[in-house]
Amino acid sequence: MIELKNVKKVYKMGDNEVAALGGVSISIADGEFTAIIGPSGSGKSTLMNILGCLDTPDEGDYFLDGTDMTKVSEKNLSRIRSRKIGFIFQQFNLLQKLTALENVELPMIYQGVPAKERRRRAMESLERVGLGERIHHKPKELSGGQQQRVAIARAFAAKPSIILADEPTGNLDSKSGAEVMTILHQLHESGNTIVLITHDSKVAAEATRRVRIADGLITSDDRNGGAA
């Protein structure tokens, strides 16, 4: 469902050029739980931005569910993004003025989901991440771990083709981080496709496939072997 072919990305700053991705090719199937792992500056966020249709490659191809994303217009790109991609960021990226429930509903507004259905799915998702009692709280009234769980509920309530999580445990204490990983596991088990971006090999070990990246290139790709 996801296919990158020889994707390259260069950032230009004045006379300086930084080659963030030097030719990345990878296929990710529906339902996979993939970790992209690499040190700081290796190109992980650049790769996430391209996978999430927040940025486009300079060279190469990106097929998402068969659509060549390098050929769609800016307007269609944002439409596809709101339909197909659920984002989870290190900084949670919740809207501070909205309640947990309203934050979770927001992507579904963009998708055109009817109000009643939106509300139902948002409540169900917040219950699923253990926040059924906190739906009317605003982000600042929640702990970091709770805020990240709202962000996860927001990502999957919209039923995306793929959930992209960039260092989702990076700002959390180990207990909250473990809770977040447990929820990602459960989402994988119920059929969601997850790409988890991390510099932490302990976190990456929780995925069923690990893709290592260094200096903008994939250096290894391994799946959990043996009988399930």
Ligand code: ADP
């Ligand atoms: P990671 O997420 O693995 O830390 P990034 O994808 O953020 O790596 O960055 C890859 C490389 O590209 C780094 O050398 C970084 O400094 C550079 N880079 C990232 N974003 C930009 C940008 N907007 N402008 C210029 N250089 C950038």
Ligand code: MG
């Ligand atoms: Mg990064």
